[in-house]
Amino acid sequence: MGSEGEAILVAARLRPQLSGDDGIKQCLSVSGSNQVLVSAPRESDKHAFTFDYAWGGDVSQAEVFAQAAPLVDSVLDGFNATIFAHGPSGDESPCHPVAVLEPIQALNH
Amino acid sequence: MPPCCSAGTDTGSEPLTLLPRLVGSGKTHTMIGSCDDPGIVTRSLDRIFSLAGQSSSRLTCVFLSVLELYNNEFFDLLADSAGDSRKKLQKGGFTPQKVNRRDKIEVVRNGSQSSLKGKFTKLTVQSPEVAVAAINRALAARATSGTCLNDRSSRSHAIVSIQVQQADTSASASTVGSLYMVDLAGSERLKLSGVTGEAQTEAVHINTSLSALGNVLTALGKPTRERGLVPYRDSKLTLLLQDALGGNSKTLMIACVNGAAEQHQHAVVCLQYAARAKRIRNFASINVDTDKSSEIEALKLEVGLLKQRLLDRAREVEAARESSEHFELAEKAAECERLQALMQNHESERLALEARLHQVVNGRQMIEIQENDKFRELQHQLFLHNEKLLESYRDSQLHKYPPNWPVRGDYMTPYPVPCLTVGANRRELEAKEAELEGKRQAEAALLRQQEELLARNQELEERVRKLEMERLKETAEASAFQASKEAIAECRTPDGSPLIFHTPAPITPEVPQNWAVGDGRFHPVALQTHCDEDMERRASMTSGALGQAGALTRKLSGSVKKMAGGFRAFGAFNMARLSDAGASLARRRSSVESEQPGPPPARSSGVSFQKLRDEDEENRGSSKRSLDALYSSSLTSSDGPSAIVSVQPNLNHRPQSS
Numbered sequence A: 001m002g003s004e005g006e007a008i009l010v011a012a013r014l015r016p017q018l019s020g021d022d023g024i025k026q027c028l029s030v031s032g033s034n035q036v037l038v039s040a041p042r043e044s045d046k047h048a049f050t051f052d053y054a055w056g057g058d059v060s061q062a063e064v065f066a067q068a069a070p071l072v073d074s075v076l077d078g079f080n081a082t083i084f085a086h087g088p089s090g091d092e093s094p095c096h097p098v099a100v101l102e103p104i105q106a107l108n109h
Numbered sequence B: 001m002p003p004c005c006s007a008g009t010d011t012g013s014e015p016l017t018l019l020p021r022l023v024g025s026g027k028t029h030t031m032i033g034s035c036d037d038p039g040i041v042t043r044s045l046d047r048i049f050s051l052a053g054q055s056s057s058r059l060t061c062v063f064l065s066v067l068e069l070y071n072n073e074f075f076d077l078l079a080d081s082a083g084d085s086r087k088k089l090q091k092g093g094f095t096p097q098k099v100n101r102r103d104k105i106e107v108v109r110n111g112s113q114s115s116l117k118g119k120f121t122k123l124t125v126q127s128p129e130v131a132v133a134a135i136n137r138a139l140a141a142r143a144t145s146g147t148c149l150n151d152r153s154s155r156s157h158a159i160v161s162i163q164v165q166q167a168d169t170s171a172s173a174s175t176v177g178s179l180y181m182v183d184l185a186g187s188e189r190l191k192l193s194g195v196t197g198e199a200q201t202e203a204v205h206i207n208t209s210l211s212a213l214g215n216v217l218t219a220l221g222k223p224t225r226e227r228g229l230v231p232y233r234d235s236k237l238t239l240l241l242q243d244a245l246g247g248n249s250k251t252l253m254i255a256c257v258n259g260a261a262e263q264h265q266h267a268v269v270c271l272q273y274a275a276r277a278k279r280i281r282n283f284a285s286i287n288v289d290t291d292k293s294s295e296i297e298a299l300k301l302e303v304g305l306l307k308q309r310l311l312d313r314a315r316e317v318e319a320a321r322e323s324s325e326h327f328e329l330a331e332k333a334a335e336c337e338r339l340q341a342l343m344q345n346h347e348s349e350r351l352a353l354e355a356r357l358h359q360v361v362n363g364r365q366m367i368e369i370q371e372n373d374k375f376r377e378l379q380h381q382l383f384l385h386n387e388k389l390l391e392s393y394r395d396s397q398l399h400k401y402p403p404n405w406p407v408r409g410d411y412m413t414p415y416p417v418p419c420l421t422v423g424a425n426r427r428e429l430e431a432k433e434a435e436l437e438g439k440r441q442a443e444a445a446l447l448r449q450q451e452e453l454l455a456r457n458q459e460l461e462e463r464v465r466k467l468e469m470e471r472l473k474e475t476a477e478a479s480a481f482q483a484s485k486e487a488i489a490e491c492r493t494p495d496g497s498p499l500i501f502h503t504p505a506p507i508t509p510e511v512p513q514n515w516a517v518g519d520g521r522f523h524p525v526a527l528q529t530h531c532d533e534d535m536e537r538r539a540s541m542t543s544g545a546l547g548q549a550g551a552l553t554r555k556l557s558g559s560v561k562k563m564a565g566g567f568r569a570f571g572a573f574n575m576a577r578l579s580d581a582g583a584s585l586a587r588r589r590s591s592v593e594s595e596q597p598g599p600p601p602a603r604s605s606g607v608s609f610q611k612l613r614d615e616d617e618e619n620r621g622s623s624k625r626s627l628d629a630l631y632s633s634s635l636t637s638s639d640g641p642s643a644i645v646s647v648q649p650n651l652n653h654r655p656q657s658s
Helices: A061-076 A104-108 B027-031 B040-054 B084-091 B128-140 B197-221 B236-240 B261-277 B294-400 B419-489 B524-594 B604-639
Strands: A009-014 A028-031 A035-038 A047-050 A053-055 A081-086 A099-101 B016-018 B058-070 B073-076 B106-110 B113-117 B123-125 B157-168 B174-183 B250-257
Touching: A009 A028, A009 A061, A009 B261, A028 A053, A035 B261, A047 B261, A053 A061, A061 A081, A061 B040, A061 B157, A061 B174, A061 B250, A081 B027, B027 B040, B027 B174, B027 B250, B040 B058, B040 B128, B040 B157, B040 B174, B058 B128, B058 B197, B058 B236, B106 B236, B113 B236, B123 B128, B128 B157, B197 B236, B197 B261, B250 B261, B419 B524, B419 B604, B524 B604
Parallel strands: A009 A053, A009 B250, A081 B174, A081 B250
Antiparallel strands: A028 A035, A035 A047, A099 B016, B058 B073, B058 B123, B058 B157, B106 B113, B157 B174
8 A cells, every 4th residue: 555545446337228229329339448438529529438347338247356356355454445336316308208008006996 | 195195004014006217315225225135224233143152251242223203392202102102293293292200211411421211112122123123113103194205204203223332251341332223304495295194293203303413413513612512302303313423333324315317406405405414523442430320220121031031931940840749649549549558459359269168078977977877778778688699699699599509699699600500511611613624624624625626636637628729739730731732733832823842841850762853853743642641640649639538538527427426416415414514503502691690501412413423423424524525436437438439529520532
């Protein structure tokens, strides 16, 4: 442990593509093992973020955990470890419900 | 609340809401995951337990706590009433619930590291399955709600805290590592997420904590000398994450972003956050628990408690066993008493029976003695009576017999046998029987003679038959001769074919010289004359013999008949005499027996017997005479030709000339 300390590990994970996402334009992509590219119509809005790990939508849970495993191991050695995930909860576009089905419990009443 | 968010946390069940597309960035997916595809939390637990199981020399304790930070308050999601207090808070509007200050869960700084303090569940887990089950149960109580943006939007920050305490069995020191896994709620823009009221309050708190986190990250991103005071205390979230961000912890921060172009702005903000965090440096060190921290104390306490429980259990078992033994003993004692009582009963019964037996035996003996006495008395009386009887009998006999009359028999014989009379009679009888025996012998001799005679007779008959046979043969010869003679006279064979004399005839042994012809052939005329002469001679001889034989036969049969008659008569007579004699004897004997008591009849039997004997003698003489006569007659008839001899008729019709 040096005086400079140890940098925290930062990873970015793109949400896996779901069936409902077909045909939706994507603005993010993963480049290599640690870069996330943000594509934008305007050239000025384009970004490239570099993290410790960058996981695309096709990366499995096991592959994600493979990078978290060393932290878990260090816990057994007496270290503290923290793993947290953050991110936006949604977008600002209005929702368009097609149908709302009551829970089966409610139907039974 | 917009209609699309109607069904939610209040029913506690999953609202099945169809949205045009799924939004959200995948935070919960990454951290918690699903049953089929578990996230980091489940995988971490698996790994911890598998690693702990590998080292046998180290004692590993895993404590699990699950909390949620909702509206800037910590809630214990593992508590039985998980979610209740939060719901109260939700229902009660904006006033935070009054909770005992000591029980309130707070983040405290303890030296260089922060920890949670207050009343919350710290579950000791032994296996990943138990831990995951507990976590799933806890997360089910987590406050989520479907917003316009996400059908299952996390409305609180979820914190899964895993403490791993490892004690080396050889060393006194132990290490304590804490793993915090935090699933943050998503930030959102209030005016666009469409939440109001309660949800709006949630959103406000979420955004406050997240902005505080952003501020911390920003502060930490600056170089140390420019940084100043890091605003950890702005939010409980940042307080909790103080170690993770720039403290004693190894940290992995995962920025989850939705790649949809519509969320471009959000994604960029999030990525900028993450990029800022990249610059944060932590100073992780091994947490050695040298001063026997509360964890060890708790462990020891637990061990003591367990030991106590074990002892209690052992004592319980012992007590149960003892009580059962005691019960068994008591049972056995009762059994013994029962058996003793039974034995006593039996003993008394036996004594009573014995007494009764004695009584019976004594009574029997008494009766026996009495009976014996009676019997002896009776015997004596009988003896006296007998004596008396005998006396009287003797007196009466003295009148009939001389005084020296031998008295035979004993007391039981009522009358003496008149032996003399019986003896005389017996002798007489014996004599008669001897006579009879003699007669029987004579009769047997007669029978033998008769048999001899019969044998002789048979012999004679045999001779007669032989003679008859001879005669018949000669007759046949004569007839054959006659036939051949006729055939010769007619110059043909007896069967009709012409006769040619080539060979000499079989019955002509000697042929006179004058019969022969010059050419060696017999002259038929000479032959016939010779044959005729011969025939006549033979016929006369035969007829003479036959006549003699017939006469003899007749005489014999006559004499035999006579003899048989004589025998029969004699036998019948003898039998009659014998039976008469037997009958008279029987009569005599019966009469003698019936007359026994009296004196024997003086002479009657002797006279009758004499008569009998005379008769018998006479009979014998007559029978002998008749037999002699028979004999003599038969002998004379066989010796001489005095009897009439008649020629048999079948010989008479024989032709004397041909």
